[in-house]
Amino acid sequence: MTSIHVDDQDRALRFYTDVLGFVTKHDIPMGEHRWITVVSPEAPDGVELVLEPAGHPAVRPYTEALVADGIPFTAFAVDDVQAEYERLTAAGVAFTQPPVAMGPVTTAVLDDTCGNLIQLVAM
Amino acid sequence: MGDVFKALADPTRRTVLDELQERDGQTLFELCARLASRHGLSSSRQAVSQHLDVLEDAGLVHRRREGRFTFLHLDTTPLRAIAERWPPTPPEGPP
Numbered sequence: 001m002t003s004i005h006v007d008d009q010d011r012a013l014r015f016y017t018d019v020l021g022f023v024t025k026h027d028i029p030m031g032e033h034r035w036i037t038v039v040s041p042e043a044p045d046g047v048e049l050v051l052e053p054a055g056h057p058a059v060r061p062y063t064e065a066l067v068a069d070g071i072p073f074t075a076f077a078v079d080d081v082q083a084e085y086e087r088l089t090a091a092g093v094a095f096t097q098p099p100v101a102m103g104p105v106t107t108a109v110l111d112d113t114c115g116n117l118i119q120l121v122a123m
Numbered sequence: 124m125g126d127v128f129k130a131l132a133d134p135t136r137r138t139v140l141d142e143l144q145e146r147d148g149q150t151l152f153e154l155c156a157r158l159a160s161r162h163g164l165s166s167s168r169q170a171v172s173q174h175l176d177v178l179e180d181a182g183l184v185h186r187r188r189e190g191r192f193t194f195l196h197l198d199t200t201p202l203r204a205i206a207e208r209w210p211p212t213p214p215e216g217p218p
Binding site for chain 2: 067
């Protein structure tokens, strides 16, 4: 299990499922917020990504400083970066970096619309 | 003009210009990844940022803020002064 801070849980859940293609695993009310996790459809029992509310005052300066320099919060492994880039661009996703061969890996960086940059990476 | 020569004197800064020539409008993250993975340059992000300051002072790079992001753009206009001062020798015509 790993987590990412999102500034709007509803928007994040829609983006991570409808656009990126994750599947909701848990969505449990927790007072003001919810405990939401999503998984890859290819690995429903694999790593769960927690969509964590970004309410703590330390979160925003941290994520904004990363975003300003284009630094991804985390990376998702995909089979084909170029294919995902084309699919997601057609779906309206903004990339700060199109696919570029970086030594042994190909990477691209997208805006997750809820406060983070995400790197796509293929070996 | 002196700033342009100083900016071009450093090989890392010339590599920065090469990479921006290949793709204009990069984030600092992309530029650092390119320098490390394609050129084996292990400069820290802070060091690359300082190189960018020199290039920006010389007018060769512009930092553009777009919403929450900052993108780096190449501007070769200052190089024109070099060619104007020392124009390339014209090819020799037929005798």
